[in-house]
Every structure is written in structure tokens, then in C-alpha cells.
Amino acid sequence: MINVIGLGYIGLPTALMLAAHGMDIVGTDYSKELIDTLKVGKTTFKEKGIEELFQKALDNGITFTTEYQRTDIYIVSVPTPYDSFSKKVDAKYIEAAVKQVLAVCEKGATVVIESTVSPGTIDKYVRPIVESAGFSIGTDLHLVHAPERIIPGNMVYELLHNNRTIGADEREIGEKVKKIYASFCQGEIIVTDIRTAEMTKVVENTFRDINIAYANELAKICRSDNMDVYEIIRIANKHPRVNILSPGPGVGGHCISVDPWFLVGDYPGLANIILAARKINDSMPEFVLERIHDIMKEKGMTDVRRVGLYGLTYKENVDDMRESPTLQMLESMEKHLCGNLVKIYDPFIVKDVVPNQMHSLDEFLEAVDLVVLMVGHNEIKQNMKKLNNKIVLDTRHICELEGTYHI
Structure with missing residues (x-):
């Protein structure tokens, strides 16, 4: 069984996709209102293809709860805001999720962080929590980073077709997690180390932000001198x-x-x-x-x-x-x-x-x-x-x- 933690814009489609492709999935979220909505067969946001995916996942036995499950695979997909003053990642939701996982997980479990984080976040925030709880990383618990690569409006298609990155301390664990995502992902799945996986995802979005900024700055320049930026x-x-x-x-x-x-x-x-x-x-x-x-x-x-x-x-x-x-x-x-x-x-x-x-x-x-x-x-x-x-x-x-x- 796989316990997917956090059923928002990323976690829910991921849980549904895994369940629809034969995985035994339990979705967990702290929001009772959200869980109650899902339990009666209703999705929590509009998205092309999500209703059909939801029905297939239900047919395959997906369940929803506010409780963390005792299992050996967790996929954590909780929000990662940034501190408005320091601009650094605010890892409090990941920290809270990992602590609750540690309270129930089986020995040798694998925790996959899907949430987008800054390079070094798992080293700075996740490893110390695991170690302070008395777990030996690599023996009692395995850490993996598999950043999401989907966008609202086209989630179902992108989950199926986008390439993925799996960052792991141990190649064997990375390959194990790769097989889970390969149950539905038709794109290339690359296995690397955790820090590289963290950096790659942030770099991808930063590249897009810089390109958008260039277009926006052109618009300002052209407006200042009465030129048609679109032409x-x-x-x-x-x-x-x-x-x-x-x-x-x-x-x-x-x-x-x-x-x-x-x-x-x-x-x-x-x-x-x-x-x-x-x-x-x-x-x-x-x-x-x-x-x-x-x-x-x-x-x-x-x-x-x-x-x-x-x-x-x-x-x-x-x-x-x-x-x-x-x-x-x-x-x-x-x-x-x-x-x-x-x-x-x-x-x-x-x-x-x-x-x-x-x-x-x-x-x-x-x-x-x-x-x-x-x-x-x-x-x-x-x-x-x-x-x-x-x-x-x-x-x-x-x-x-x-x-x-x-x-």
C-alpha cells in the first residue's frame, strides 16, 4: 500500500493516477472537509479528465482518510510556501508530515517528497527530524525526492506524458520508486541524487520566470516609446x-x-x-x-x-x-x-x-x-x-x- 499525504492540486491527481493504474492507494489529508467531499465521490477542483480518473480510481479501491497509515511507502505532497521576508522555503508542512509518518511507518519504509523544495531542503529539514527520532537513514528509513511536473489545466495529460526525476541516496531505492511512477508515466524517468533533483525542479521554473520577465520588460520599454510590443x-x-x-x-x-x-x-x-x-x-x-x-x-x-x-x-x-x-x-x-x-x-x-x-x-x-x-x-x-x-x-x-x- 502507498499512503499519499496531502490531497491538493498535486497530491490528489497523483493518488488517483496511481490507483487508476493498479496501485493500492490511501489518500490522507488533515482537512476533514476535503476528505468528506472525496468520500462521497466528489472532486475538490475542476480539471480536464479528473472526473473520469477519479471514477477509475474509486473502481480500483482508493480510499481517503485524515489518518496516516502504517505502510512502507509514503508520497508527501504538501504545500511549500516561501518566507516573505527571507525568501527561503518554509518547510513547516513537510516537517509536520514527516514527523507524523515517523510515528506510524514500518521499518525500512521509503518516504518520497513530491513537494517542490529548494536545493538542500531535505538535508536541512528532513534528515535531522528522521535522525532525532532515532531512525537510521538508509536502514530504518529511505528518503527520496520526486518533484512533480504538472500544471493546472492539463494535469492528467502531463502526469501521463511528462518526464520525471527521482532523487535518492541509494540507486536501488531510486529504481524501486521509479517502478512505482512507471506504472503510469510514459515519459522518461531519470534517477539521480536528491540534491540534483531538488535543484533541477527549481531551475526549470526559474527558467520560465526569467523568460516571462523578458517579455514583460519589453512591454514596458515599448509602452514608454509608443511601440507595438506584440508586432x-x-x-x-x-x-x-x-x-x-x-x-x-x-x-x-x-x-x-x-x-x-x-x-x-x-x-x-x-x-x-x-x-x-x-x-x-x-x-x-x-x-x-x-x-x-x-x-x-x-x-x-x-x-x-x-x-x-x-x-x-x-x-x-x-x-x-x-x-x-x-x-x-x-x-x-x-x-x-x-x-x-x-x-x-x-x-x-x-x-x-x-x-x-x-x-x-x-x-x-x-x-x-x-x-x-x-x-x-x-x-x-x-x-x-x-x-x-x-x-x-x-x-x-x-x-x-x-x-x-x-x-
Whole structure:
């Protein structure tokens, strides 16, 4: 039996995928509400293919509980935030999970950390807990790091097809864990040491963050001198070795907006480009606010209540709001005492999570004159004609209506 610890955006799909492919799985989470929801056959977030995967896992006998199980394999997939002051990884959830595993595990058990962590986290935080509990690492307990490589919106496909990395102290244990993931993973699975596996995952997300920052900085440069950044990127990308991304309103999610900070926090004075990229991307919500102000001034608008933000999630067609640019922007607007005045709408967020949140596109559009497209959900792409009589600020380059403003 495998006990999967933490049933959020990563842990739940992983548990379901393993169960659907014949593994004996028990999923554990501290949230009784979440467990109760899963027990009645309901998923806790929207995701393409997740319902079908859930049903197959249920048919194969997956169970859910708040209790840690006595077994010899654990997969820990709990959150790993960063300390907002030091920028270092906050390993408290991993530490708590490992302590509870040690209280029940069989001798010789393997603990696989899936959570993304900074290089050296397992050495600094996990090994001391294991050793202080009287366990001999390599005999009484084996440690492995197998960082996840999936993204909301395409989780099921990416779980099946993305390459994976397994970091282990002992090659034999690494190969054992590789066989578990090979039960469903069709990509290449590489076995290496733990520290390399830790660094590889953080480097991957940092690479993406830096590329996004370059596009966002280009947008600022072009805006300052009245140039079309999208046309410039389109032409530049005709070069066979150039692939510039599109600028946007900021970076959200729990990977790209978080993981680079681990390197900044752990390697101050060395991670200079990484720090600059983080600052650029974190500045974009404020940059969008400046664009809103300029457009309102140009159009003679004085009532912020006629401004509407379309999209609360951090990317299109998911219900994941973690670190979303819209939430970052609302936080900034609160400092200017206008965060609770603008109208907000997102088709994927049903519950009220912010002031003035609306629950239908038509109701939203009726209430506003200036629409700020923060997220490119399919819903708005399919209803662009409804924006014909609106002032539109498009931060995602999805609107082709004449007179549309861009960042």
C-alpha cells in the first residue's frame, strides 16, 4: 500500500493516477472537509479528465482518510510556501508530515517528497527530524525526492506524458520508486541524487520566470516609446533561434511565482538575474493599474465602480487562484482605497471571494464601461462581440476588436 499525504492540486491527481493504474492507494489529508467531499465521490477542483480518473480510481479501491497509515511507502505532497521576508522555503508542512509518518511507518519504509523544495531542503529539514527520532537513514528509513511536473489545466495529460526525476541516496531505492511512477508515466524517468533533483525542479521554473520577465520588460520599454510590443515579438520570433513569450499582467500559480524565490533566498548576491526577473514580474499588476488609470483619464472616466476585472484565476480555464495577478492587483488597489469598488467576474470561481464579485458574464458587462481582460478563459474568447461597446484593456493579447488597449 502507498499512503499519499496531502490531497491538493498535486497530491490528489497523483493518488488517483496511481490507483487508476493498479496501485493500492490511501489518500490522507488533515482537512476533514476535503476528505468528506472525496468520500462521497466528489472532486475538490475542476480539471480536464479528473472526473473520469477519479471514477477509475474509486473502481480500483482508493480510499481517503485524515489518518496516516502504517505502510512502507509514503508520497508527501504538501504545500511549500516561501518566507516573505527571507525568501527561503518554509518547510513547516513537510516537517509536520514527516514527523507524523515517523510515528506510524514500518521499518525500512521509503518516504518520497513530491513537494517542490529548494536545493538542500531535505538535508536541512528532513534528515535531522528522521535522525532525532532515532531512525537510521538508509536502514530504518529511505528518503527520496520526486518533484512533480504538472500544471493546472492539463494535469492528467502531463502526469501521463511528462518526464520525471527521482532523487535518492541509494540507486536501488531510486529504481524501486521509479517502478512505482512507471506504472503510469510514459515519459522518461531519470534517477539521480536528491540534491540534483531538488535543484533541477527549481531551475526549470526559474527558467520560465526569467523568460516571462523578458517579455514583460519589453512591454514596458515599448509602452514608454509608443511601440507595438506584440508586432515586435512576432517579427523577432521569425528568427530561427528566437522564441520570445507574450507579456502579461503578472505571474501566478504555486510554481513559477514561488520557486525562483528559493534560489534568491538561499543564494543572496549570486541569484541576480533571478531576483531582477522576480521584481519585474511582481511589478506587472501595478503596471496594469497604471494603464487603467491612463485609459480612464484619456476616456474621461472618473468612476472606478465602472471598471471591471475579468478573471480571478492565475491562468485560463482553471479554478486555481493561487498567487493570481488579479488578486495581487486588488491588494495593490486596496492601498489606494479603491480595491472594493471595481467589479470582478470569473466563470470558474463560483463562491464569493472578493467584494463586488459577479456571477454571470452578462451581469458583469452590464455593470461596467471599462473591461480589463486579466485571464483568457475560453468563455470570453467565445463572446468577444459582447465587448463591442466597451472600453477594453487586454492584458492577454486575445481581443482583436478595434480600439482595444494593450499593456
